[in-house]
Amino acid sequence: MNKTDIRIFSLPELENIAQAYGEPKFKAKQIYQWIWQKGVMDFDEMTNLSKNLRENLKESYTFNKLQNVHQQISVDGTIKTGWKLEDNAIIESVLIPVPKDTRYTLCVSSQVGCSLNCKFCATGKLKKVRNLKDYEIYEQFLRVNNQSIEKYNHKLTNIVYMGMGEPLLNYNNVLKSIDKITNPNASGYSMKRITISTAGIVKGINKLADDNIKVNIALSLHAADDKKRNFLMPINETNNLKDVIKSLTNLYDKTKVKISFEYIMFKDFNDSLDDAEKLYKLTKHFPVKINIIEYNYVKGVDLKKTDDDKINQFAKYLVDKGVMTTVRRSRGKDIDAACGQLANKIEKK
Ligand code: SF4
Structure with a gap:
């Protein structure tokens, strides 16, 4: 049985x-x-x-425990772990340590594969197999928290739903896992330590507002006009920028959560000052921080990394306009653990 x-x-x-x-x-x-x-x-x-x-x-x-099937440690200390689930599907979690800031962040997966097929993303090439159950998400938290304590002598400080999958397309299980992580009868973490990263699922964002969920939101924006965004992220065709911004405005008005825009910069695609101006215009609806992220090469994708000078120029434009902007150098690039690179490569070799 x-x-x-x-x-x-x-x-x-x-x-x-x-x-x-x-x-x-x-x-x-x-x-x-x-x-x-x-x-x-x-x-x-x-x-x-x-x-x-x-x-x-x-x-x-x-207890159908996650089986650790591979683990890689980057030169910068980032640890990527592959887990086999009860149906043999594989997912990955990433631990990103920043000891100087006392930050130990878990990047957690919410689906096996992903249905959204963003052009720059290795996970999107895997196709979605299924949603993770709440306890499969929670167990990544538990196990990586143990890893963090064993390796870095510090428990996790932050959890980002930014691994494989679109969290708002697995809304109920993601919220149940957050409940377990934050419930005082369970792990008791603060909601302020949790970020859901979304490609911009309007229905899901509105539901967060209706349910008064106070986790931080990171919108994977990557382009500030519909034409370019449609090219990068097909989900934009049905959840366009105007509607996404409207839903985030609604969320902010109701919950006052922290919202950030993630912006991967691609050479000669979204890195001009004209793009920066369009991006600036999107920041006027609610307080927002912009994270500019350098692109990590994904095999078979015809997009290139922008030069550092251009990234800095772009960031300066935003900073001069008074927008809180940071440039993030990727972590764990050498082990394909950086943003958009999770694709169970070890397992497939
Ligand atoms: S970037 Fe996120 S939403 Fe887009 S395909 Fe990759 S995992 Fe899915």
Whole structure:
């Protein structure tokens, strides 16, 4: 018999399970805390449960743990880990340490592959296989947090939903995983430490506003007019810039969350001062920070990295206009762990 992963159950559902075994309701809270607060994935380690209850649980339930199938460490300390899921699908998580700023960031995947097919992205070439379950997302957090403590003697400080997949197309499971990461009965992280990166899913952004979710948002913008953005990101054809900006304005008005624009710079495509001016015009609707990112080569993609001088000129234009702008040199490039490079390469070799 295939056993069910116990992590699919909510606290009230665990209460029903405990009661069905003739146990008091509070046992469910203990199970919940073992799983979501202490990160335990073995019934035998749940020492305040009776042996009888542990045996009963083991008979029907399990933990389909992520299997670590590959790991690479970059010269800059970035660690990329590949995980095999219960159906043999592979995903990747990245740990990005910046000890001088005491920042230890997890870049977490939310889907197996991605359906959005952005031109510059290796994950987009994999096609979407399925959404990750909430506990598969959460377990990346748990395991990479352990990695961070073991390797850098520091727990994670930030979590970005910027790995494989579009988080807002897996809305419910992403939000459930955030609940587990932030819930005081679970891991208790601050929402302010979490960022959802989106290609601009209007429906999802409006839902975040309706649900009053106060996580930071990073819009993968990459072009400030529809024509260029349609070319880079086909999702823009149905979720155009005007609608995306409108939905973000709505989100900001309701939640006051921090919003940033991610802008990968491509040589002779989106790196002129005319592009900078268009980008500047998009910053007038709500407070926003712009992160200019250098492009990381992806095999088979006919786009090139902009020269440093031009990146600096572009950034200066924005800074002179009073826009908070940073230029991000990519981390983990040598191990294909940088932005847009996650594609399970090791596994496919
Ligand atoms: S950039 Fe993000 S949304 Fe676009 S294909 Fe890659 S993973 Fe999907």
